[in-house]
Structure formats: C-alpha cells, structure tokens
Amino acid sequence: MKRNDKLRIIFGRLTQAIPSIIGIIIVTFILTRALPGDPAVYFAGPAATEKSIQEIRTSLGLDKSMLEQFWIYASNLASGDLGVSVSTGLSVKEELIRRLPASLELTFLALLFSIGVALPLGIAAATRPNSWVDQLCRIVVTAGVSLPVFFTGLFMVYLFYYILGIAPAPLGRLDIIYLSPPSVTGFYTIDALLDGDIETFGAALSQMILPAITLGIFTLAPLARMTRGAMLQVLSSDFIRTARASGLKRSTVLYTYAFRNALLPILTTLGMVFSFMLGSNVLVEKVFAWPGIGSFAIEALIVSDYAAVQGFVLAMAILYVLLNLTIDIIYTLVDPRVGLES
Amino acid sequence: MSNSVPILDIKNLSVEFRTRSGVVKALENVSLEVFRGEIVGIVGESGSGKSVSALTAMGILDPAGHVTAGSISLGGLDVLGASEAVLQTMRGQQASMIFQSPRTALNPIRTVGNQIGDVLHRHNMADRQHLREMVIRTLKTVRIPDPERRFDAYPFELSGGMCQRIMIAMALACSPELLIADEPTTGLDVTTQAAIMDLIRDLSRERNMATVLITHDLSMAADYCDKIIVMHAGHVVESGSSHDLFTSPRHPYTAKLMKATPNGGGSLDDIASIHGGLPDLRGLLPPCRFSGRCERHEAICDSGPLDAKEVSPNHFVNCQRPL
Ligand SMILES: Nc1ncnc2c1ncn2[C@@H]1O[C@H](COP(=O)(O)OP(=O)(O)OP(=O)(O)O)[C@@H](O)[C@H]1O
Numbered sequence: 001m002k003r004n005d006k007l008r009i010i011f012g013r014l015t016q017a018i019p020s021i022i023g024i025i026i027v028t029f030i031l032t033r034a035l036p037g038d039p040a041v042y043f044a045g046p047a048a049t050e051k052s053i054q055e056i057r058t059s060l061g062l063d064k065s066m067l068e069q070f071w072i073y074a075s076n077l078a079s080g081d082l083g084v085s086v087s088t089g090l091s092v093k094e095e096l097i098r099r100l101p102a103s104l105e106l107t108f109l110a111l112l113f114s115i116g117v118a119l120p121l122g123i124a125a126a127t128r129p130n131s132w133v134d135q136l137c138r139i140v141v142t143a144g145v146s147l148p149v150f151f152t153g154l155f156m157v158y159l160f161y162y163i164l165g166i167a168p169a170p171l172g173r174l175d176i177i178y179l180s181p182p183s184v185t186g187f188y189t190i191d192a193l194l195d196g197d198i199e200t201f202g203a204a205l206s207q208m209i210l211p212a213i214t215l216g217i218f219t220l221a222p223l224a225r226m227t228r229g230a231m232l233q234v235l236s237s238d239f240i241r242t243a244r245a246s247g248l249k250r251s252t253v254l255y256t257y258a259f260r261n262a263l264l265p266i267l268t269t270l271g272m273v274f275s276f277m278l279g280s281n282v283l284v285e286k287v288f289a290w291p292g293i294g295s296f297a298i299e300a301l302i303v304s305d306y307a308a309v310q311g312f313v314l315a316m317a318i319l320y321v322l323l324n325l326t327i328d329i330i331y332t333l334v335d336p337r338v339g340l341e342s
Numbered sequence: 343m344s345n346s347v348p349i350l351d352i353k354n355l356s357v358e359f360r361t362r363s364g365v366v367k368a369l370e371n372v373s374l375e376v377f378r379g380e381i382v383g384i385v386g387e388s389g390s391g392k393s394v395s396a397l398t399a400m401g402i403l404d405p406a407g408h409v410t411a412g413s414i415s416l417g418g419l420d421v422l423g424a425s426e427a428v429l430q431t432m433r434g435q436q437a438s439m440i441f442q443s444p445r446t447a448l449n450p451i452r453t454v455g456n457q458i459g460d461v462l463h464r465h466n467m468a469d470r471q472h473l474r475e476m477v478i479r480t481l482k483t484v485r486i487p488d489p490e491r492r493f494d495a496y497p498f499e500l501s502g503g504m505c506q507r508i509m510i511a512m513a514l515a516c517s518p519e520l521l522i523a524d525e526p527t528t529g530l531d532v533t534t535q536a537a538i539m540d541l542i543r544d545l546s547r548e549r550n551m552a553t554v555l556i557t558h559d560l561s562m563a564a565d566y567c568d569k570i571i572v573m574h575a576g577h578v579v580e581s582g583s584s585h586d587l588f589t590s591p592r593h594p595y596t597a598k599l600m601k602a603t604p605n606g607g608g609s610l611d612d613i614a615s616i617h618g619g620l621p622d623l624r625g626l627l628p629p630c631r632f633s634g635r636c637e638r639h640e641a642i643c644d645s646g647p648l649d650a651k652e653v654s655p656n657h658f659v660n661c662q663r664p665l
C-alpha cells in the first residue's frame with residue numbers, strides 16, 4: 001500500500017513535468033526569434049545582395065509568419081526532428097547526441113569529485129565546530145566561491161600539464177593517438193570499459209580529471225556549506241539527544257540518524273549545484289577544448305542559429321526536468337513524510 | 343532492604359556554561375540521591391537547572407557545559423570519570439532518559455520499531471532475527487494497541503501520547519535501573535498526561551526502578567512522587583518526602599510555591615510572578631540565590647556558604663533562616 005503511494009507520487013511528478021516542457025518549447029521559440037541579428041544576413045556573407053539574402057530567408061523558412069514557423073517547428077519536433085544547424089550543416093539531433101554525453105560525462109565526474117570532498121568535509125566540520133577541519137572547510141568555501149572557473153582551469157593546466165607534465169594536453173576528450181571507443185552510452189570511459197579496452201579508459205579518464213576538478217571546485221563551496229549547516233542543525237535536534245541518551249554508537253548517531261536527515265537539504269543543493277555545473281560548463285569546455293554542448297550553444301547563439309539554440313535549450317530543459325524528478329524520487333525514498341502534504 | 347546504596351548519587355555538583363556573554367553558573371553544590379523503587383520529583387521554575395542536572399548525570403551535557411566540582415555515581419559507575427565508551431553502554435542500559443515533546447524527540451524518518459530495535463541491538467538485547475519480536479514485546483509493555491502494526495509507523499503518523507509511549511518503550515527496552523523523565527507530559531492533553539504518568543509510575547513500581555520525574559507541575563509531583571527536590575537558580579533549596587514538603591515547607595521559596603498554587607496543585611508556569619525573577623546566573627551571585635526575592639532576607643543570609651540543614655529526618659533545607 002505504501003509502495004503504491006510512492007509510485008503514484010512519482011508518476012504525478014512525471015505528468016507535472018509535461019506542461020513545463022511544452023512551456024519551455026514555446027518560450028525558447030519566441031526568445032530565439034527575439035535575439036538580435038538576422039541569420040539570413042549572417043549566412044549570406046558581407047558581399048550579399050538584397051536578393052540573395054531574401055533567397056536564404058525563404059530557404060530557411062524565415063519569411064513565413066511566426067505562427068506558421070512555430071507550427072512547422074512543433075510538428076517536426078513531434079516526429080523527432082530538431083532541424084539542421086545552419087552553422088555546422090549537421091542535424092541538431094546528431095550534434096546533441098554527440099556532444100551531450102561529453103558534457104554529461106564531465107559533469108558527473110565533477111559532481112562525484114565535489115560530493116566526495118564536500119560531504120566528508122562538511123560532516124567533519126559540523127561534528128567538530130571551530131576545529132582545524134572546520135577552518136579548512138571555511139577556507140575551501142571561501143576559495144571555491146571567489147576563484148573564477150577560467151582561472152582555476154588555466155592555473156591547473158599551467159601547473160599539471162605545462163610545469164609538472166603529469167596531465168595530458170588539454171585538447172578534448174581523447175588524445176589523438178587513441179580511437180574513440182564504439183559508442184554505446186556516449187560516455188567514453190563507460191564505452192571503453194564495455195569494450196574491455198582498459199588503455200582507452202585510462203586515457204579518457206586522464207583527459208577528464210583536470211576539467212572535472214576545475215568544475216568541481218566551483219561547486220564545492222555551496223555543497224560543503226550546506227552539508228555543514230544541515231548537519232549542525234540536525235545534530236542539535238531533539239532526536240539526536242534521544243539517540244545519544246539511548247547509548248547508540250557515535251557512528252550510528254552520525255550516519256543513520258543525523259546524516260540521513262541532513263540529506264534532504266543537501267539533496268536540494270545538489271540539484272542546484274548540478275544545474276550550475278551544466279551552466280558553467282561553457283568556460284571549462286573552452287579552456288579544455290572539450291567538445292561539449294556548452295561551446296556548441298555559444299557558437300550557435302552568436303550566429304543566431306535558431307535550430308541549434310532551440311535544440312540546446314530543449315535538451316537542457318529536459319535534463320533539468322529529469323534531474324528534478326530524480327531528486328524528487330530520492331526524496332520520497334528518504335523521507336516518509338513526502339507527499340502527505342501535497 | 344537494598345535501599346542503602348542509591349542508584350543515582352550526585353554530590354556537590356557544580357556546572358558552568360562558557361558562553362559568549364559570560365560564564366553561566368547553572369548548577370552550584372547540587373546534591374541528590376535516588377534509591378531503587380522510589381520516584382523522586384525535581385521541581386522548580388524554568389531555568390533552575392533541572393535539565394542540566396539530569397543531562398550531566400547521563401553524561402550528555404552540551405559541550406559548552408563544564409563540571410567544575412562534585413561527583414556523580416550512577417549504579418556504582420563514576421560518571422564524571424568514565425570514558426565515553428563506558429558511558430555509551432551505560433546509557434540506555436543502566437539509565438535512560440525521556441524528554442518532553444516526544445514527537446520531535448524521535449527520529450522523523452525512521453520507523454518507531456526500528457528506533458527501538460536500534461537500542462535493543464546496541465545493547466545486545468536481541469540478535470537481528472529476533473529483533474522485531476523483541477520490539478513488539480517491548481511495545482506491549484507500554485500498552486500500545488496493535489503493536490505489530492505500530493512497528494512500521496513513523497512518528498508523524500502517531501499522536502503525541504503514542505509517541506511518548508514509544509519513547510518510554512525505548513527507554514525501558516533494556517530494563518534500566520534508573521529512568522529520568524524530563525517533563526514527560528508537557529504539551530500533551532490532560533487525559534493523556536494522566537495516562538502517561540500512570541504508565542511511568544506503574545512500570546517503575548513493577549520493575550523496582552529508581553525514577554526521577556522533572557516537572558513544572560506541583561500537583562503532578564504531589565501525586566506521583568515519594569520524594570521531592572526543589573530547585574531554584576541552580577541550587578537545591580529543599581528536599582524531603584512529598585508529605586513533609588507539602589504539609590510543612592521550610593524554605594521560603596517552597597512555601598511561596600505552595601501558597602501560589604492553592605491546594606498544592608497547579609503548575610509553576612502560572613506563578614512566575616513570585617516576587618522578582620530568577621537572578622542572572624552570570625557574574626557574582628550571593629551565597630543564597632533566593633535572597634534577592636526573599637522577604638525574610640537578613641544580613642546573616644549573605645554571611646557565608648549555605649549548607650543543607652536536616653530540619654527533620656530526611657528533610658533538608660538550604661536556608662539560614664528556615665520557616
Ligand atoms: N547549552 C547551554 N548553554 C548555555 N547555558 C545553558 C545551556 N543549557 C542550559 N543553560 C543554562 O543553564 C540554566 C539551567 O537550565 P536548565 O535547562 O537546566 O533549566 P530547567 O530547570 O530544565 O528549565 P526548564 O523548566 O525550562 O526546562 C539556565 O540558566 C540556562 O540558561
């Protein structure tokens with residue numbers, strides 16, 4: 001009976017996401033049209049005549065009314081066609097399928113790094129307020145928010161590649177001497193493992209380490225701060241006192257009782273941090289020549305490549321929705337009270 | 343009788359809190375004894391040091407709190423000298439504590455059955471296979487209807503009274519010798535209050551436990567306690583049998599409490615208007631911390647340290663000029 005309730009809540013969240021996606025499709029369509037710059041002029045080149053611009057406009061379908069354009073866009077979308085990027089000449093879908101995994105793989109590793117450092121640090125800082133760990137946590141938080149991503153990125157490249165020579169050249173996902181593994185998930189590390197190719201796995205991983213740390217440092221701060229704060233608050237609550245008064249072991253009190261309760265606000269922050277990461281990818285991708293979705297979007301935006309921008313925003317929107325859904329699901333699994341109020 | 347050695351024996355205990363705004367002398371020279379089979383009430387206004395005494399006895403005082411003098415023996419264990427590991431096994435097994443607002447005193451995201459199970463498992467009272475069975479048996483002892491179903495309930499699914507029963511079940515799961523109940527019925531409705539108090543009394547009589555009942559409610563103390571300890575601003579001002587205290591209070595503060603609550607009933611919350619408030623526990627304090635509120639105050643009261651006087655057998659008063 002309880003399980004069913006949870007399934008129903010999760011299903012409810014899923015259906016709630018549909019209107020937001022429709023809204024996002026409409027809004028991006030309008031916003032891309034509102035961008036300054038005329039793609040027809042851009043692609044016609046500097047020597048274009050009024051007539052050739054007009055021709056390009058017709059070929060891009062930009063001479064039709066907004067409503068008509070939207071109708072064409074929406075019906076193409078319904079059949080899974082995201083259009084063709086005018087700047088690269090490739091289908092947007094193909095571009096996304098190639099680039100999204102690159103960005104996601106990087107983001108996940110960065111998140112893993114960030115969680116792996118921030119959570120233990122935050123917990124340790126909360127259990128020993130004003131100790132050296134707490135000070136360290138404070139320093140990390142301050143450094144994390146004040147160092148700009150491009151700076152940490154460049155600095156790490158300088159130190160680990162140029163000076164120490166222990167990191168590979170910051171030139172994309174894989175050194176050119178390796179072949180990219182047969183694509184299954186699009187994540188090079190996973191695909192290489194599936195292929196049983198340990199060497200390529202190592203190469204792909206080593207390419208990712210610096211950009212992932214760069215990205216991770218940026219999100220360390222909010223995560224560590226939230227972990228510390230949430231743990232402090234939970235540790236001072238009545239039920240922790242009860243647990244201690246019952247003689248429960250320190251580890252039980254800390255993890256089974258305190259941390260699981262602190263997990264709820266931490267999860268929320270994690271969702272935010274993940275969105276941050278997707279957003280700040282662009283800078284990291286530029287520094288490390290990462291063929292991700294962020295650099296693709298920036299380039300498309302500059303040339304008013306409508307199909308590409310729309311495809312990008314849509315992909316991001318769906319990612320956010322999935323992300324929030326995942327967090328909601330974890331929430332309902334961790335917290336028995338979820339769903340009762342709504 | 344085996345009553346010669348107290349289960350809980352606090353001697354001359356002083357506790358300070360180092361806070362940003364100064365050192366709070368929360369307890370000074372507090373002594374109390376609780377024997378097997380008796381229910382001892384601690385009464386006093388808010389801030390008089392009742393909870394601090396209890397928490398110190400359990401060894402779970404806030405890190406800001408420091409014991410500056412005194413000794414605590416709990417079932418023969420030197421609480422202030424023992425290691426944290428020893429104290430952990432003591433807690434829940436030899437001595438347990440229950441708190442007010444039972445709903446927040448339970449872990450909100452763990453089933454109540456599992457929470458009791460954690461305690462049983464911690465103190466090796468049951469192995470994993472028999473844990474559920476043991477928990478249900480424990481739930482039965484606190485008269486929880488339908489314990490099999492309640493096992494899987496979360497605190498938010500239960501009433502306040504039910505949560506307090508769970509707390510009691512958890513506290514008594516390992517049959518401790520000492521139970522400290524810190525305002526166990528605050529926030530519950532009157533009928534539930536009586537049911538919870540009856541339960542605590544019955545169980546402590548059945549098991550011949552030493553029980554400490556911390557309360558604001560004088561009439562409750564009168565109804566349920568064999569002995570009463572009156573605290574004021576971190577001092578024990580008077581202690582004795584309930585009967586002695588209610589029929590012939592000797593400390594002016596106790597007398598005021600009785601008078602302010604007609605028929606010895608009612609709650610201290612309503613009578614905070616005893617002349618003046620509690621003194622500020624930071625900074626310099628007079629030997630008698632009640633002197634500022636006392637009508638019988640004279641020069642002798644400020645002359646030297648206070649000692650407990652035995653005014654009649656087992657009836658002690660900390661006052662230079664008792665009634
Ligand atoms: N963690 C702490 N830090 C600083 N001071 C504290 C702390 N805990 C208690 N005190 C102080 O110790 C004194 C006694 O507090 P205590 O909680 O024992 O009162 P109480 O008699 O239990 O009151 P109540 O009836 O409100 O529960 C108070 O003056 C309080 O301000």
Ligand SMILES: [Mg+2]
Pocket residue numbers: 392393394524
């Ligand atoms: Mg208290």
